[in-house]
Amino acid sequence: MTDLLTREEYKTLAAKLALPTSAFIDGSYRPAHSGKTFSTVNPATGDTLAEVAACGAEDVEFAVVKAREAFDDGRWSKLHPSERKDILIRFAKLLTRNRRELAVMESLDSGKTIFDCETVDVPETISCIKWHAEAIDKIYDQVSPASDDHIAMIVREPVGVVGLVLPWNFPLLMLAWKIGPALAAGCSVVVKPAEETSLTALRVAELAMEAGIPRGVLNIVPGTGPEVGEPLGRHMDVDMISFTGSTETGRRFLRYAADSNLKEVVLEMGGKNPSVVLRDAENLDRVAAHVVNGAFWNMGENCSASSRLIVEEEIKDALLERIFAHAREWTMGDPLDPEHRVGALVSSDHFGKVCSYLETGATVLMGGKAHDGAFVEPTILEASRGSRVAQEEIFGPVLNVMTVKGFDEAIELANSTEYGLAASIFTANAKKALRGARAIRAGTVTVNCFGEGDIATPFGGFKQSGFGGRDNSLAAHDQYTQIKTIWLDLSDDEDEAVG
Numbered sequence: 001m002t003d004l005l006t007r008e009e010y011k012t013l014a015a016k017l018a019l020p021t022s023a024f025i026d027g028s029y030r031p032a033h034s035g036k037t038f039s040t041v042n043p044a045t046g047d048t049l050a051e052v053a054a055c056g057a058e059d060v061e062f063a064v065v066k067a068r069e070a071f072d073d074g075r076w077s078k079l080h081p082s083e084r085k086d087i088l089i090r091f092a093k094l095l096t097r098n099r100r101e102l103a104v105m106e107s108l109d110s111g112k113t114i115f116d117c118e119t120v121d122v123p124e125t126i127s128c129i130k131w132h133a134e135a136i137d138k139i140y141d142q143v144s145p146a147s148d149d150h151i152a153m154i155v156r157e158p159v160g161v162v163g164l165v166l167p168w169n170f171p172l173l174m175l176a177w178k179i180g181p182a183l184a185a186g187c188s189v190v191v192k193p194a195e196e197t198s199l200t201a202l203r204v205a206e207l208a209m210e211a212g213i214p215r216g217v218l219n220i221v222p223g224t225g226p227e228v229g230e231p232l233g234r235h236m237d238v239d240m241i242s243f244t245g246s247t248e249t250g251r252r253f254l255r256y257a258a259d260s261n262l263k264e265v266v267l268e269m270g271g272k273n274p275s276v277v278l279r280d281a282e283n284l285d286r287v288a289a290h291v292v293n294g295a296f297w298n299m300g301e302n303c304s305a306s307s308r309l310i311v312e313e314e315i316k317d318a319l320l321e322r323i324f325a326h327a328r329e330w331t332m333g334d335p336l337d338p339e340h341r342v343g344a345l346v347s348s349d350h351f352g353k354v355c356s357y358l359e360t361g362a363t364v365l366m367g368g369k370a371h372d373g374a375f376v377e378p379t380i381l382e383a384s385r386g387s388r389v390a391q392e393e394i395f396g397p398v399l400n401v402m403t404v405k406g407f408d409e410a411i412e413l414a415n416s417t418e419y420g421l422a423a424s425i426f427t428a429n430a431k432k433a434l435r436g437a438r439a440i441r442a443g444t445v446t447v448n449c450f451g452e453g454d455i456a457t458p459f460g461g462f463k464q465s466g467f468g469g470r471d472n473s474l475a476a477h478d479q480y481t482q483i484k485t486i487w488l489d490l491s492d493d494e495d496e497a498v499g
Ligand SMILES: NC(=O)C1=CN([C@@H]2O[C@H](COP(=O)(O)OP(=O)(O)OC[C@H]3O[C@@H](n4cnc5c(N)ncnc54)[C@H](O)[C@@H]3O)[C@@H](O)[C@H]2O)C=CC1
Pocket: 165, 166, 167, 168, 169, 192, 193, 194, 195, 223, 224, 225, 226, 228, 229, 230, 233, 244, 245, 246, 247, 249, 250, 252, 268, 269, 270, 271, 302, 303, 350, 353, 393, 394, 395
C-alpha cells in the first residue's frame, strides 16, 4: 500500500512542481512551430497551471519524420528484445523514483483525487510498462506445418510508426497501456495527449530518454484534436492509430484512415455498462460496495463505469438502502486531500455536460447537486430504459436504476444500448452467472465483483465500444505487431526442376 502524505504536504509539493510545457520531439523539448500556446487549467480551482505548446500539422509532420527515421535505422526497432526490455525496466524504475511528482501533477491537471493517483494510476502505469518489458523477450514466433522440403515461419514484426491518441480520464495510465506494448514491440510512437491533460505525458517522455529510449522513438505532440489528432490520423506515413476516447471521435479516425493510407486503426471507446443484480445475489452489502465503486470511482469518468443498475424488483429497496449507505462514504472535495474519493470533473465544459443530465427529468434518489463549477455529488437517478440517462454515456458520477422481473429481462436490458464494453452480474447461481456472462455482449464481464481485469487480461469492447484490437495482455502485443509469413525451400537443388 502506498504511503500517503497529508493534504498540506501535497500542497507543498504541488507548489514546487516544475511543469513541462513544450512538445517533446526527437529527444528534446521544443515550442510549437507556430509559437502558439494554450492554457492548461486545474479544474478543481479554475487556476491556469501552465501554457502548453499548441502544436499543429507542421509539428505532427516533424514528429512523424523523426519517428520514421528512428524506426527505419533500427536504433530501437532492431535491438534485441532483451535490450529493449532492460531499457524499459530502467524506465519503470525512473517512473517509480518520480512517482510522487507524477501523482501530484496528474491530480492537479485532471481533477482526479490524489488518493487514486497514488494508489491506482501511477502504480498501474509502472506495472504496465514493466509487464510488457518483461514479456517481450519471452514471446516466440511460430513455424507452421509444412512438407519436409519447406519451412514456413510465421513471424511478428513491429507495425512501424504508430500514432497514439489519448483521452483525459486516465492520462498516465492510457499512455502506459499504449506505449508499453508499442515500445516493447519495437515501434516508434507519436503521442497526442488530450488537450485537457498533457503535463504528465510530457514529463514521462523526459524520463524515457533518461532511461535510454533513443531520440525519435517516443514523441509527444500536445494540441487539440483538429490541429494534432486529425493530421496524425490522416498522415500517409503513420502505419497505425491506437485511440481511446469517444465513439464519435473514434469514427473520425476510421474516416481519416480510409481517406489516407488505410492505416490500421484500433479504437477503445465509450460504454454504458450495466451492473445486473439478481434476486439470489448473496451479501447485498458487498454487492452495494461493488456497485458504488463501479459507478463513482474516478468520478464516473471511466469508459467501464457501471452507470446502469439493473436489479430484480424483489431486492431493489434492500439493495438501494445499502448503496445509499456506501455512496455516503464517498467524500468529495479538494483532490489533493487524500481523504477524498471524489474529485473535480476534468473541465468546465465537461462539468456542464454532466450537469445537463441532472436536468432531464429523471427522479433523483440521491445527490443530484453540483458545486463550485467543478464537483458533482455521487448521484443516483431513476429513469426509464429509453431515456437519455439510460442510453447515453454521461461520464460523470451518475448511476441510473432500472428494475426488472427476471433473468431474461435483465439480460435483454443489459444489451439494450449501442455500447458493449463491460458488465457485472451478481448472483449466487453459477449457471445463471455463466449464462449471463455469455449472453451479455461486452468485452469484459465480472461476476460478483466490479473491475476491469488487469494488465494480463485483454481490455476492449463489443459493438460501438471497440474496434480492431485489445489493450493490455499479449493481445496488445498483437496490436502493435503484424504477421509476416516467410517460406524457405529446403529441397536439394538437384531434386526437381522448378515450375
Ligand atoms: N475512454 C473513453 O471511453 C473516453 C470517453 N470519452 C467520452 O467522450 C466524451 C467527450 O470527451 P472528449 O474529450 O471530447 O473525447 P474525444 O474522443 O473527443 O477526445 C479523445 C481524444 O481525441 C482527440 N480528438 C478530439 N477530436 C478529434 C478530431 N476531430 N480528430 C482527431 N482527434 C480528435 C482529443 O483531442 C483527445 O486526445 C466524454 O464525455 C465521454 O463520454 C472521453 C474520454 C475517454
